[in-house]
Amino acid sequence: MTHETKPGRTLWETVAPLLARIERPSRYSNHEFNALYKPEASYRAALLYPDTYEIGQANQAIGILYDLINGLDDCSCERAFLPWVDMLALMREQGISLFTLESMSPVRDLDLFGITMPHELAVTNILEALDLAGIPLHADQRDESHPLILGGGPGAFNPEPMAEFFDAIAVGEGEEVTCEIIDVHLRARARNASRRELLEALAEIPGVYVPLLHEEGRVITKRVIQDFDACPVVTAPIVPFAEVAHDRFVIEVLRGCSRGCRFCQAGMLYRPVRERSADTIVKAVARGIACTGFDEVALSSLSTTDHSQIEQILRRLNHQLSGTGVGISLPSQRLDAFGVDMARLVAGEKKAGLTFAPEAGTQRLRDIINKNVTEDNLISAVQQAFSAGWRRCKLYFMIGLPGETDEDIRAIAELVNRAYAAAKDAVPETKRGQVRMSMSVAVFVPKVTTPFQWVGQIARAEIERRIAVLRGTRLHKGIDLKWHDPASSLIEAALSRAGREAAALIEAAWRGGARFDAWTEQFRLAAWEAAAQQVGLSLNELAEHEYAVDEPLPWDHIDCGVSKEYLRAEYERALSAVTTPDCSFVGCTDCGACPTLEASVRLGGDSRG
Amino acid sequence: MAEVFFRLRITFEKGGSLRWLSHLELARAMERLIRRAGLPYAVSQGFNTHMRFAPGPALPVGTAGMQELFDVWLCEYVNLRHALESLQGAAPRELAISAVGYVSPGAKGLQATHIYERYSVVLRAAETNAEDMRERLAQVVAQGELTVRRRSKDKTYDLTSAVVSPLLVEVVADGAADGTNIAADAADAADCYVVTLSLKASESGSLRPEYLLNAALETFELVSVTRSALADEPPCPSI
Numbered sequence: 104m105t106h107e108t109k110p111g112r113t114l115w116e117t118v119a120p121l122l123a124r125i126e127r128p129s130r131y132s133n134h135e136f137n138a139l140y141k142p143e144a145s146y147r148a149a150l151l152y153p154d155t156y157e158i159g160q161a162n163q164a165i166g167i168l169y170d171l172i173n174g175l176d177d178c179s180c181e182r183a184f185l186p187w188v189d190m191l192a193l194m195r196e197q198g199i200s201l202f203t204l205e206s207m208s209p210v211r212d213l214d215l216f217g218i219t220m221p222h223e224l225a226v227t228n229i230l231e232a233l234d235l236a237g238i239p240l241h242a243d244q245r246d247e248s249h250p251l252i253l254g255g256g257p258g259a260f261n262p263e264p265m266a267e268f269f270d271a272i273a274v275g276e277g278e279e280v281t282c283e284i285i286d287v288h289l290r291a292r293a294r295n296a297s298r299r300e301l302l303e304a305l306a307e308i309p310g311v312y313v314p315l316l317h318e319e320g321r322v323i324t325k326r327v328i329q330d331f332d333a334c335p336v337v338t339a340p341i342v343p344f345a346e347v348a349h350d351r352f353v354i355e356v357l358r359g360c361s362r363g364c365r366f367c368q369a370g371m372l373y374r375p376v377r378e379r380s381a382d383t384i385v386k387a388v389a390r391g392i393a394c395t396g397f398d399e400v401a402l403s404s405l406s407t408t409d410h411s412q413i414e415q416i417l418r419r420l421n422h423q424l425s426g427t428g429v430g431i432s433l434p435s436q437r438l439d440a441f442g443v444d445m446a447r448l449v450a451g452e453k454k455a456g457l458t459f460a461p462e463a464g465t466q467r468l469r470d471i472i473n474k475n476v477t478e479d480n481l482i483s484a485v486q487q488a489f490s491a492g493w494r495r496c497k498l499y500f501m502i503g504l505p506g507e508t509d510e511d512i513r514a515i516a517e518l519v520n521r522a523y524a525a526a527k528d529a530v531p532e533t534k535r536g537q538v539r540m541s542m543s544v545a546v547f548v549p550k551v552t553t554p555f556q557w558v559g560q561i562a563r564a565e566i567e568r569r570i571a572v573l574r575g576t577r578l579h580k581g582i583d584l585k586w587h588d589p590a591s592s593l594i595e596a597a598l599s600r601a602g603r604e605a606a607a608l609i610e611a612a613w614r615g616g617a618r619f620d621a622w623t624e625q626f627r628l629a630a631w632e633a634a635a636q637q638v639g640l641s642l643n644e645l646a647e648h649e650y651a652v653d654e655p656l657p658w659d660h661i662d663c664g665v666s667k668e669y670l671r672a673e674y675e676r677a678l679s680a681v682t683t684p685d686c687s688f689v690g691c692t693d694c695g696a697c698p699t700l701e702a703s704v705r706l707g708g709d710s711r712g
Numbered sequence: 713m714a715e716v717f718f719r720l721r722i723t724f725e726k727g728g729s730l731r732w733l734s735h736l737e738l739a740r741a742m743e744r745l746i747r748r749a750g751l752p753y754a755v756s757q758g759f760n761t762h763m764r765f766a767p768g769p770a771l772p773v774g775t776a777g778m779q780e781l782f783d784v785w786l787c788e789y790v791n792l793r794h795a796l797e798s799l800q801g802a803a804p805r806e807l808a809i810s811a812v813g814y815v816s817p818g819a820k821g822l823q824a825t826h827i828y829e830r831y832s833v834v835l836r837a838a839e840t841n842a843e844d845m846r847e848r849l850a851q852v853v854a855q856g857e858l859t860v861r862r863r864s865k866d867k868t869y870d871l872t873s874a875v876v877s878p879l880l881v882e883v884v885a886d887g888a889a890d891g892t893n894i895a896a897d898a899a900d901a902a903d904c905y906v907v908t909l910s911l912k913a914s915e916s917g918s919l920r921p922e923y924l925l926n927a928a929l930e931t932f933e934l935v936s937v938t939r940s941a942l943a944d945e946p947p948c949p950s951i
Binding site: 115132133344345396397429451 | 728729730732733734736737738740741743744745746747748750753755756759760761762763773774802803804805806933934
């Protein structure tokens with residue numbers, strides 16, 4: 104099996120000497136607490152997050168599916184990550200193929216290889232992983248000897264750029280469909296089915312897209328878990344040794360967000376809102392801390408402070424964890440007084456920093472994007488936070504939003520200046536020197552299944568000009584301005600709404616050396632530009648492409664539940680700066696998700712608000 | 713009334729693939745396993761409350777340890793057998809807990825007291841023998857100082873104070889030395905040796921056994937470095 108190792112040596116003995124020559128060797132150590140070993144299983148799966156260990160190990164979906172698959176009879180699930188460039192080079196040099204952490208088995212020897220499709224800047228890493236595993240990149244080049252290559256995650260909602268590299272793609276929430284896929288695979292194996300027969304059987308499963316067999320007109324509707332509260336919480340997740348992103352016990356307190364920000368893909372993809380009840384959450388946290396030993400618990404979701412029982416949950420957790428040194432964190436803050444109140448409940452003496460996302464500088468533009476917050480909301484949240492003891496605050500903005508004018512850009516600076524002044528006023532005079540405010544500005548990337556899916560990204564030169572407008576404004580000295588790299592936003596925009604023609608571009612970019620595109624120090628725009636030229640595409644044209652609202656879209660065959668009519672109506676409301684409320688607060692706004700998905704909004708308590 | 717604390721000293725082994733943990737990663741892993749074990753650990757007061765613990769002297773990334781030490785303060789007395797079993801049940805594979813005991817809560821820190829380190833180094837080298845290797849190492853030690861270049865900085869170690877035992881060199885056959893599985897490689901003509909020595913840690917930076925080997929031998933393949941014991945007094949001179 105491990106024919107690339109020297110005779111008499113296990114793969115570990117071949118890998119171990121390499122560890123002295125690379126950074127962060129603990130990325131490749133296995134035997135973390137709660138890792139599962141089922142060497143006797145006859146069906147073996149590997150799940151890969153296409154980035155390094157410390158990024159991928161934080162991924163919640165992998166953690167859920169890992170637990171689930173290992174819970175199936177006679178099935179095992181192991182993890183794989185992409186080795187960092189130093190280890191990659193050594194593995195290539197020594198002919199070591201991509202292996203799983205748990206048993207150090209070559210991935211290509213397994214039955215199922217599941218790969219997360221997280222975002223556009225990870226696509227080249229997916230090709231790198233397949234190639235390092237010794238698996239043909241293209242689905243039509245694989246045979247019965249290769250594992251089934253299964254995709255899933257946010258990237259499944261516009262699968263075409265990556266479609267030819269996957270045998271099957273699961274659209275939507277994976278808890279149920281993954282088990283159905285394995286069941287179909289096991290049955291196909293039992294009857295010695297060909298790969299083609301296997302793919303045919305998989306295409307029958309609701310929510311599974313099989314690109315090789317796709318027929319015009321067929322629509323794949325995303326899968327959802329109807330009763331999220333009944334869905335088991337992973338209370339014994341893997342406890343990493345290496346320091347990873349989000350190194351803490353994470354409980355997903357609710358799924359979905361229907362605030363309806365028009366630029367936000369997650370807000371459309373994960374509808375409807377379904378909460379776990381306070382009792383479920385409080386019990387699971389006690390168990391989770393006992394099983395992991397983490398010193399922090401994060402209440403995760405797209406909008407945690409919107410949970411109908413959030414105050415009760417935080418008070419009960421505070422009581423339960425008091426005196427243990429275990430902290431609670433709220434990853435996202437709602438931009439109002441209530442959000443700050445909730446943050447205060449968990450902060451104790453430790454008030455590290457708060458993050459708010461006003462996204463735009465004027466009320467008109469915030470109405471266009473349906474970010475239902477006002478300047479007063481921001482100023483009073485800042486006042487309250489800084490008088491309660493916080494000294495640092497980070498504000499997120501976007502430029503290049505549809506309908507943006509220079510006035511909107513200058514208004515960002517004015518808004519931040521006012522927030523900074525409010526922060527200083529709220530702090531005792533002797534402590535004003537500690538006040539820090541940072542603003543982070545990203546370039547808007549239009550995403551599929553949002554009301555802005557038809558809109559192109561603004562041209563590169565125009566982005567530079569608008570950045571210059573913001574730079575030309577006067578900011579208080581205490582405000583720190585940070586940028587996201589417009590060059591990597593260009594790649595995101597070029598791929599986010601592209602069709603199958605982008606596959607050749609991605610492959611050429613990867614062959615030209617592009618990988619770890621999400622890592623600033625590794626990102627190479629030149630590799631992408633050369634690839635585009637080679638395949639006869641233009642990155643700028645792809646990114647700036649404007650779709651007509653009545654023309655077919657490359658992702659029309661994927662249905663996230665929210666109807667195209669609703670998105671179009673939302674786009675029109677955006678153009679006239681009319682806002683739409685959140686259905687989980689005020690009742691149905693007819694997005695279509697509940698009837699299409701046969702699901703409904705489910706709250707832990709009686710109501711939100 | 714002042715709170716009463718019980719300082720539990722944990723002896724454990726850092727081996728296998730976990731030898732690649734950094735000092736910080738190891739401390740975090742120990743903290744988490746103590747929490748999982750359900751021991752009544754004390755929590756520091758103040759701004760950023762956390763478990764009260766103190767790790768022993770740091771091991772470099774890649775170096776294994778057979779008798780590593782870690783102190784944690786408890787706010788209740790726990791029967792030692794119960795403490796040991798709870799910790800063992802909560803430990804990851806390859807981080808085996810071997811013993812626990814109480815020490816005086818006010819005693820000096822491990823990093824100040826346990827400065828004598830026993831090492832065994834496994835290496836492969838061709839065109840030498842145990843006698844030759846011992847001689848070469850002795851010559852290096854006899855020079856009294858050793859200058860090592862690390863990250864483009866020179867650092868000079870005082871060998872007269874750092875090397876506190878005679879150097880032992882033994883040839884080992886295939887198989888286990890210090891728990892490392894050294895696979896016999898038919899094609900490999902080099903012999904396998906174990907070098908054993910005791911070093912004294914210093915606040916200004918501790919000598920690593922590899923530095924002596926680098927100075928003494930032209931070519932060799934380092935198989936493993938293991939700190940086999942930590943002590944608060946120098947080794948018995950008769951060894």
